[in-house]
Amino acid sequence: MRLHIAVLGSGTAKEDSTEYQQARVLGRKLAKEGFFVYHGGYGGVMEAVARGVKEGGGHNVGVTIGKSLDGINLWADAVIKTPSWKERIFRLIEKSDAYLFLDGATGTLNELFFIWEMANKKLHKKPMIILGKRLHRLIRFLKKDPSLKIPEKFYLVSTIPQAVKILKNEV
Numbered sequence: 001m002r003l004h005i006a007v008l009g010s011g012t013a014k015e016d017s018t019e020y021q022q023a024r025v026l027g028r029k030l031a032k033e034g035f036f037v038y039h040g041g042y043g044g045v046m047e048a049v050a051r052g053v054k055e056g057g058g059h060n061v062g063v064t065i066g067k068s069l070d071g072i073n074l075w076a077d078a079v080i081k082t083p084s085w086k087e088r089i090f091r092l093i094e095k096s097d098a099y100l101f102l103d104g105a106t107g108t109l110n111e112l113f114f115i116w117e118m119a120n121k122k123l124h125k126k127p128m129i130i131l132g133k134r135l136h137r138l139i140r141f142l143k144k145d146p147s148l149k150i151p152e153k154f155y156l157v158s159t160i161p162q163a164v165k166i167l168k169n170e171v
Contacts, residue, residue: 003171005030006038006092008111009045009102009132019103019132020048026100026131026160027052027060033164038063038095040088041072041079045102050075063091089114096126097171100163103132119151127153127170129163 007026013019027049030037037053039046041062053060054075062076065088072079082088089111093099101112112135118124128151130139136156142148153170157163 002034002036003097003167004036004038004095005098005100005167005171006096007045007049007100007102008040008092008104009049009108010104011040011042011044011046011107012105013044013048015048019045022131022160023048023102024052024055026102026163027054027058028056029160029164030167031056031058033168034058035167036060038092039076040064040092041076043071043073045104047073047075061095063088063095093118093124098127098129098167100129100167101132101135103134108132108135109138116151116154119154120149125153127155127166129155129157129166131157131160131163 010019023045031053037060039049039062041064050060050073059077061078061080062072063080064072065082065085067081080091082091099115155166
């Protein structure tokens, strides 16, 4: 059975940025390990991971909002168009066996916290892997609050090989 991974992160990362290059390498590695990748379908990290997946010989699907194909990255093998942000995140959640988060802005934080809360409410038991450095700092800060509940399968990793190892063992 082919495992499906959602990669979530910045839509504004530029091709020459560390975040873009990390996502591209991640996409290649996920493809070579046989994972099927879902992403948000647009630019930045989403484009980079899709590009890496294609370079690695794998397949990926972008999940977007609206009917238009404007702004959708050209590296996606297919696109699932949803009518709203809510439907988009639900589709990414339902299609994926695990979630891998790279650094991003408020959209990425919203996705992270939404999926995190679903895990806390026992609505899924899927691994959540945090690879982004800025996200690591934020989560370390948040963990200082004793009322904050960390889901069972919540991982902070520093490298792509660590993330892939968890995916192979936990999914």
